[in-house]
Amino acid sequence: MDEKPSLRTLLTMLEQNNLLTRIEKEADPNLVIASIMAELDGRPVMIEKVKGHSMPVVAGICSDRDYFALGLNTKKQDLLQKLSGAFQSTKRPPIVDDAVCKEKIYSNPNLDDLPILTHFTGDGGPYITAGVAVVKDQDLGQNMCFHRLMKIGRKKMVARIVKNRGTDTALKNAGGELPIAICIGAPLHVLLAAACSPPLGHDEALIAQGLDKTPLVRCETSDILIPAYTEIVIEGRITDEMTNEGPFVDLTQTPDLIRQQQVVEVDAITTRSDPIYQALLPSSQEHKLLMGMPKEPSIYTKVNSAVKATNVVITTGGCSWLHGIVQIEKHKEDDGKIAIEKAFEGHGSMKNCIVVDTDIDIYDEKDVEWALATRFQASKDLVIKTAQPGSSLDPSGIHEEGKKSLTDKMGLDATIPFGVKKEMFKKVEFSRVDISKYLGD
Ligand SMILES: Cc1cc2nc3c(=O)[nH]c(=O)nc-3n(C[C@H](O)[C@H](O)[C@H](O)COP(=O)(O)O)c2cc1C
Incomplete structure (x- = not known):
């Protein structure tokens, strides 16, 4: 064989x-x-x-x-x-x-x-x-x-x-x-x-x-x-x-x-x-990746059924189970919020979810936080859902023997707001230089 x-x-x-x-x-x-x-x-x-x-x-x-x-x-x-x-x-x-x-x-x-x-x-x-x-x-x-x-x-x-x-x-x-x-x-x-x-x-x-x-x-x-x-x-x-x-x-x-x-x-x-x-x-890391990675296609498929999804990552910092980043191509004002709802449907144990645009590297946590810092306003971009069915693995949830665990959920829409000048929200690239010319011999 x-x-x-x-x-x-x-x-x-x-x-x-x-x-x-x-x-x-x-x-x-x-x-x-x-x-x-x-x-x-x-x-x-x-x-x-x-x-x-x-x-x-x-x-x-x-x-x-x-x-x-x-x-x-x-x-x-x-x-x-x-x-x-x-x-x-x-x-x-x-x-x-x-x-x-x-x-x-x-x-x-x-x-x-x-x-x-x-x-x-x-x-x-x-x-x-x-x-x-x-x-x-x-x-x-x-x-x-x-x-x-x-x-x-x-x-x-x-x-x-x-x-x-x-x-x-x-x-x-x-x-x-x-x-x-x-x-x-x-x-x-x-x-x-x-x-x-x-x-x-x-x-x-x-x-x-x-x-x-x-x-x-x-x-x-x-x-x-x-x-x-x-x-x-x-x-x-x-x-x-x-x-x-x-x-x-x-x-x-x-x-x-x-x-x-x-x-x-x-x-x-x-x-x-x-x-x-x-x-x-x-x-x-092995436990986390094996748990989280298979959830990424489920989230991707659900989000993609409603808005244009381009990538999904379940983050290891969120125990590869409780936190996810969803990247979308935004075409309508409420695409970010729709993506949040669908992402939670795609992975019922997910507790917190961030939605970003296609220019954000979802594998780079600094880039994702940069999107939150520059594109997100809590009064209009935050979704909070209380006492939802959630993961049995989160000690901060509500757990009763024989009952589905309950948790609060949070979705953060960190996409560029609709109808604004997009250039104001994009990183301005430095012009390139051949650094070897400026470093010592
Ligand atoms: C490393 C690892 C350990 C797991 N341990 C358990 C476990 O002890 N009991 C359990 O019911 N599920 C466990 N799971 C989750 C199940 O394997 C997972 O939910 C499974 O995909 C359920 O599929 P099914 O609905 O087709 O049975 C574990 C998953 C991974 C990746």
Whole structure:
């Protein structure tokens, strides 16, 4: 089978570009590896010797848009369009009979064999954080997404399953136990697809196939189809047993609530012959980008349905979840305010949104603030929405067990007002000079 694309092909590309940091000294999966990841946040890292384990740990491969561009063979500024295109893809991935993720099959599995990391001192236990979870809904078909999983025994984990999304819906439709496969060390484009939230019934494997080749293979203990190029697959069942999940430090680097969540029983583990374990540090650049980037096409599409959108970025300063910048080509007075409304529709968890014109570099926070400083007047350009459904991740929101979190939202229209002399609002360029003529020898 053609070894492409996989976690390994990406690691090779990163190494060829001097972007992979290798740690040769032994490191402990209990707190130490997480601290190394925090120190090297934003860089792909391979920890070669893991205390008590035979397999290496890799992290940080999703921690910069440049790595996505490299892995997806595109330019950073074209990622949004590439992902938007993949959302439209209807091509089903091919199904193969044999796969590298089954080079070793353990029918009496033991989670202790995996270097599952404990990230923060107060965490409830070791957590799998980079596992792509695949389930099959009896009505809606397969669903692929992320679920953090806390290890609570040799064959037991507890999964954080957000209500009314793919896995929760499949679980309700099953009316009892639901088979699940957790894929650790899946190809980069599969991670990105799994982080997307298309409407229920839209299989993220189609998005993955729209991004790059995604051969699938059937699980050993269920009929779930999983990405063939995966390092480690945990097969099991989501049961109706409930237990405490957490504490867990989440995206905002603040502790999430402890909740009663479903226990997952492990039935088998399959791996490559020499597997690499993938970890993701909660609240790191990698966590943020994976959460936020897939929301950019959703916002873009919504805004574009009403006004001319040209770009969207979910900012890392806003935890890559709560803040977004929308760039539009303004044609009417109220285009900025319409864009704000549509942007909130495109990403229900977004709390604050800034709309700018096409001359503003939305990847440059100074330029965005310059637009606010020179184009925005709060009495007419500010939109405030109180007590809206919002993110469970923002500690300043209103959170009640079993109810959707509530938050206030703010939209700032920092576009040039309509009907004014536009030149008065544009940066005047300096005339150019050949500086080498004026610097010393
Ligand atoms: C790194 C990462 C971790 C996530 N962890 C969880 C989680 O623990 N539980 C959960 O329900 N969703 C989690 N999510 C969000 C889901 O993966 C995301 O909302 C998913 O796209 C929902 O898709 P679905 O509606 O098709 O199920 C996480 C996302 C990312 C990128």
